[in-house]
Amino acid sequence: MKILTANRLTDGEAVWFAADGTWAETIDVAETVDDKAGEARLEAIGKAAHDNNEVVDVNLIDVSLVGGTIHPLRLREVIRAAGPTNRLDLGKQARPSAGAA
Template identity: 75%
Template structure:
């Protein structure tokens, strides 16, 4: 499975493409691509958002679903989903309303 991630251009925040084509700060809101057709559609949507200067660094990333939560397979993406590893009072992990993947 894959999801589409990017960084919002206005503030650099890591975001994920949700099913309603909005960019969510919460990874668990990301639309899951379970087939090649969905991956292609997500990539087209991401490219359009990039061309409109909404996001940068648009990438499909590999994920798994563990106990109903989306979890990136790569450590880099887990860190992007949660925030800095040296300060738990900063980043997404400091926001109780946002579930994190770390």
């Protein structure tokens, strides 16, 4: 299973392409795909957003669903989804609405 992630160009915030067609600041609303056609569609969306100067560092990443919650498989993506590992009072993990990444 894969999702599309990037960094918003205006402020560098890690974002994920959401099922509603927007770039979300939290991974929990990311659109998941599990076939080559879905991956190709997300890649095209990411390329268009990159070409329109909305996002940079666009990537499809591997995730798993555990109890309906999206979990990145790579440590880099776990950190991007939550925030810095040395300061739990900063980043996405410090927000009141933060879920478990």
